[in-house]
Amino acid sequence: MGMFSESVDVVCSASGQPESLTWAGRPYALCAEPVRWYERRQWWAEDSRAPLGSGAGVVDHEIWRVQVLPVGRTSRPGAPEDAAGVEPLTLDLTRHIRSGRWRLLRIHDGLRHRTA
């Protein structure tokens, strides 16, 4: 598992669930129901202010764990794994609450850890 903080473009459904994303110029689609939770931040070390009225997102941030497959490459969407053996990627994404920007936190790729 690697730790990242790389920018990702994510397209969400109306209810706010990620559906597809573009990472490093390449499009991916979700191939499984995503899992969402919240993780604590070390806000006292990372932030310089925490005035009353800061709103949500000081203490925790939202994490989405998604499984994605690249779109429009060797395999047709929806087709079974092809000879190249494209396995779904498991990614942990986080959305910055105030800017709404998504970042890639971790990549789980089953066998190997990949780091940036």
Added chain:
Amino acid sequence: MSFTHLHVSTAFSAHYGVSWPEELAMAAAADGATALACTDRDGLYGTIKHLKACMAAGIDPIVGVDLAVFDDDGDHRTQVSGRVVVLARGHNNGAGYRALCRLVSDAHARTSGKAGGAVPAAVTRAELASRTLDPQTLKPVLTVLLGPDSDVGRAMGGRRYLRPRTLFKQWVDAMPAGTVVAEIVSQLSAPGTPFSTAHAVRMLRLAEEHHIPAIITNAVRYCAADGAPTADVLDSARTLKSLPELAGEPLLQPTGQGWLKTREQMLGLGREIISAAGYGAADLKQLMAQTEALADLCRIDPVNDMGWKQPVVPEASVIGINQDPHAELIQRCQAGIGRRFPGVNGMAEQAVLARLDHELGIIHNLGFSSYFLTVAEVSRMIQDMGVRAAARGSGASSLVNYLIEVSHVNPLQHDLIFERFLSNDRATLPDIDIDVESAERHNVYRRIFERFGSERVTLMSMQNGYRARGAVRDAGLALGMDDDEVGEIAKQLWRFSARKFREALQEKPELREFAGRVERRDTDGNQQLDLLVDLTERLDRLPRHISMHPCGVILGDATLLDRTPVQPSGLGLPMSQFDKHDMDPMGMLKLDVLGVRMQSAMAFAVREIIRIHPGKEEVVAAGGHPQGPDGSGPDYIAADGRIDLNAVPLDDEATYELIRSTHTLGCFQIESPGQRELIGKMAPREFNDLIIDISLFRPGPMKSDMVRPFLEHRHGFAPEVYPHPDLKPVLQETHGVTVFHEQILKTLDTMTGCGLAKADEFRRSLGSESGEAQVEEYFRRNAKGRGYSPDVVDKVWGTLKSFASFGFCKAHGAAFAVPTYQSAWLKAHHPEAFLAGLWEHDPGMYPKRLLVAEARRLGIPILPLDINRSKAEYRVERIASGQDAGKLGIRLSLNGIYGLSAAELKRIVAGQPYDSLADLRARSRLSKPSIRRLAQLGAFDSLHREAGGPANRADLVHHLQQLQSSTGPRKGTDVVDGQLSLPLGDIELRNLKPGLPAPTLVENVRAELDLMAVDVSTHLMESHRPLLEKLGVTTADQLLNLRNGTEVLVAGVRVATQTPPMRGGRRVVFISIDDGTGCVDSVFFHEAQETAGPLLFGTRLLLIRGTTRRTGPRGISLSASMAWDLSRTETLPFPESAAAVEDVPHPLDGISRALAITGFNG
């Protein structure tokens, strides 16, 4: 369907909850909720506020508690297995609420009432089970919620499945049927961690498996997501660990999701949990419906379930009455007329009877007769104990109180209005406050418990909220900042609300240096200070803990403990979890039994006078009292010399002369710098002047500029003006200026004819904006209707508006003025005994050392500590020999010496006198450090002198120091065992080896300050004298001879710092310093505060430049322009010609311990 939150901590869950009941209730109602629970941790601390908030928001209250449960398998006294929420069921005539109260009291029954006690507030499961059923009907009246913090929830860590199931089954087996539900909570933490959806799913499955209903909550700690960081800081304050430490353990809240989520959000959460469990839409519907069903069961009817606003007083039989209480009250009042108004007849009698009828009519109408009889009973009981007691407050306005001996002020004589106390328009139980000697207060409490029975009495509690200093300390702790650094910052915070910290940084000169550091954060990369400010603001006002209220005692009938939970107070006596704001809503009768140190000091002085003088003749001679017509002295002095202070006539000229001299240090209510200035200007001549003086020295009159016109009119500098001739009778005694509440009432009544009861309602409404508008409308319309011209109406309305809510009740003023007069009388006639009483009971605002300076000024010798003559209290002593022979002096007490324990003190006094150190060691078993400290203070000097020998005090201290550091069996050859029985005097002392130079005066004073916080041998400023002469400083005793407006330098040690409210709202800082010749009161206006900056509040020794302001014939103060820290010699403004100053030792050098010498920490 709406959603009801059933697990909500309010801010009254100290160091846990973030939001106030009002915010929560309003948010819930705004989201369409029809009910809301309040489940504070460990108690019902916020329950009554919650009730009030829910009623205001138009929703039903639900009440409960979040309680720790002891581990059945662990040590019952200390091991807690988890926490559960317990909700009371409603609409059962209070059966649910009663059980809840008793359960909460059970949880506290084993705690010590002291901070950091070993036993936590918790119940056993057996107690919980037995309380869930109503003892009469055996129906369930409580519901227990097993959630993520229960032992079941806590056992879900890792992959253990069996353990949570076993624990859940134990609950189901142990609790009566229908009293347990599963509480499903997901705060969306990472899968598999506490408060995760995965754990919620497991709890849901357990419930299904055991056929127990499941409900969903959000375990709320804050109203909105914004509260999450505050909750983190509170976790830190509760556990005394910094946030980085807590994050490492990990002990912080799992996420920041614990807010009062909306109905939509809760439904979404439910959907998420149900779907993760693999259940369907019907299950979701059931989960939400069960939650609402439980909510419906628990809706509370404030009136029928909790007795909302229904006054309850002790049963008549308890106070020994077997007839109708009102008939009893009438009889007692009639009997009182003979005692209080002997021989009254004609018009005077008519006036008394008419007033009595009027009061009794209102009391009967309100049904408060038993209340008056109860208060009379308590009052009689205290007086039977021989304790000084005096009613204070608006109760003094009542003739009934005067007749039944609750109050000792005649309301007819002082023109006090009953409606200010009680009226048909005011149906709440009125306050009657009783002042007693502070030293006897706890005995009085115990006696009340005995008299009424512990089931009918409990102490009231008070909530202690964060103020700026505490908030900055705990915010600093959370951030892991250095203690000393935070301490330094906290020291500079002075009387402003933490909520305004950032604003204060811009404005307050003493914070300028800190503000600079906050701004420099970008360059230093230090973000902590900026966060510190934010977190301090977040903590503002949040409750920290409850403690015993300084005077409130709750009296009820045999059902009192069904209506309030109690816990042990620090005193050991039970204390209600409700505070003064909860009394009226809960119909509780609260009696304020206030310990007044001045009452103790005066009682002490009276006893000392008897002890030192053999009889009346000697007391009369010593006090310069009048001989009386038959030459045997006044009647208020008994044959044994006992003075009946309450009988002393209120017209003693020597007493008023003392008051006018402004040397009123130690006198009740009139010793502060501001009061000394006011009495200097006012020059009181009679008792009513004292009432007016005390009433004027209040925020209202000061702010609304009543004082200056009053003084001008009083001294005839300006003609008295009345807005209208009709108001002359109302305002004449205060020269046309409105001072008293009573005058407001009469003004309103005179100009509108509204009646006094209505007038008092109006006066109360004037405190709020909406109320003010209504009163204005009424006043203008009716005054106009009665023919008052528009400009009269305008002018009077201006006065009413600015003053009504701040003014002072004349009854209070009259009650206060009595001890003021009595203390000044004692100071004028028996200053030695009075000062001894002040030292013993420390009633004033000044540090004790200033009273030493006052004794010095009065020429009263202070006798040093002596192991054979000093006792456990200060004593007046006739001096046998020397230059002061025959005079009365005050012998220092052994009490209050640093490090000397109470047990040691007791043994010393029991064993007196001692003929040697060995004798002292053998019989008092003093510790070695205590003996050395006593030696440092010179307590053995007289023994030493008697023993002879060439050594001095320094040699003795050195010798004792060596003994102290030697361990094991004694090695010293100086100590001879068994000398005790030989009448040889003290061989140890006689044989001491001389060699060291005798301690200097400065060293002696340093020891006195360090160990007793007083400078006895000489004034601590004495060693600064050469320096001050070089600076050209003027001493306090010379100031009065200077012209108004003379520029001077003064120097001294700080004795008081005050920031009274001022006209225009600009802060004014009063700093008083003492230079050994007296006190200098200086005023720092805005600009001087700017130049003084951090010196304003942080410095012990001050040099101040300013110009003299004459405040009256005998008063002078200083308007400061600049200040310096006297201990930083290099910064001082020496004249150019002055030679360099040598640095000499000073008494305060090297004492880093906080000493109680400056009037605040420092």
